[in-house]
Each structure stands twice: as C-alpha cells, then as structure tokens.
Amino acid sequence: MKKYVYIVTDRNRNSLHVGTSTDLIKTVKFYRDMPSLFFDTSNHATRLVYFEELNTEQAALDRFQLISTYTRTQKERLIRQVNPDWIDLTIGLDFEHVVYRKLETIPSHKLIRDTLIVRKTA
Incomplete structure (x- = not known):
C-alpha cells in the first residue's frame, strides 16, 4: 500500500503542516471541509504544495x-525544488473530482440541457 508524506499550507503561506496519509485526496478534502479543526480561522491549510509517495509505512514514517x-x-x-510557484497540487491529483465539484454548482436544468447538447454533437 502506498503512503504519502505531504505539506499543506494556507493561501498566504503562513503555516506549513507536514503529515502522512494513505489517501492524499481524502486528506486534502478533509482539510478543506474542517478548516478550523487543526488551525485557527485565519490559517486554513487547504493548499497541497508538496508530497512524496513511498512504498512502505515505515519509509513514510521515517520521512515524515x-x-x-x-x-x-x-x-x-x-x-x-519540486513546486517553485507553490501551486496547489490537488488539481493534478484529483482532476475528475474538481470537474465534478464544478458541475455541482450548475443548476440541474442547465446541466441536463448542456449534457443533451454534448450528446447530440458527439
């Protein structure tokens, strides 16, 4: 089973939080859903800026x-070294989830109409 060591930060890069996880996407989603659980309200660590994938739990623990x-x-x-612009790496990991989230914000009647149009042109 793969293990990950990651660093998340807030949008102003004030805090850096190091952690380990077996499911990086779920972990980042948890940080976004429960922002004040680990941090005060001004430092919501929701931006994944670094991660490493390791093969064993012991290797991940040692690296952590x-x-x-x-x-x-x-x-x-x-x-x-790996992310010079400090971009949020979650998008690359979870592209389908990001698209799904964007579709949730579209009214259902418009989504159905757009889906039908896409099917007609395909």
Whole structure:
C-alpha cells in the first residue's frame, strides 16, 4: 500500500503542516471541509504544495519524522525544488473530482440541457 508524506499550507503561506496519509485526496478534502479543526480561522491549510509517495509505512514514517524536524527555511527549500510557484497540487491529483465539484454548482436544468447538447454533437 502506498503512503504519502505531504505539506499543506494556507493561501498566504503562513503555516506549513507536514503529515502522512494513505489517501492524499481524502486528506486534502478533509482539510478543506474542517478548516478550523487543526488551525485557527485565519490559517486554513487547504493548499497541497508538496508530497512524496513511498512504498512502505515505515519509509513514510521515517520521512515524515525527518521533514518534521526541518526548519521553515528547509521546508520551503524542499517545496521549491519540486513546486517553485507553490501551486496547489490537488488539481493534478484529483482532476475528475474538481470537474465534478464544478458541475455541482450548475443548476440541474442547465446541466441536463448542456449534457443533451454534448450528446447530440458527439
């Protein structure tokens, strides 16, 4: 089973939170659904800026413990090596989920009409 070590931050990059997970998409969704559970209301850590996929739980735990001891500067350097613009990596991981969320915001009568039009042109 794959394990992930990740770093999430808020939109202003004030806080960096290191964690481990077996399901990265669910974990990020949890951070978004329960923003004030771990952080105060001003620092909603909802932006996934770094992650590593590891093969074993022990390897993930070791890497988590190592990254947790890093200073803020070391964590920022680690993030910038793979994500220099600090973009939210969730979109790349969960593209279908993002599309589904956008479709939920469209009124159902419009969604049905657009779906029928797409089927006619396909």
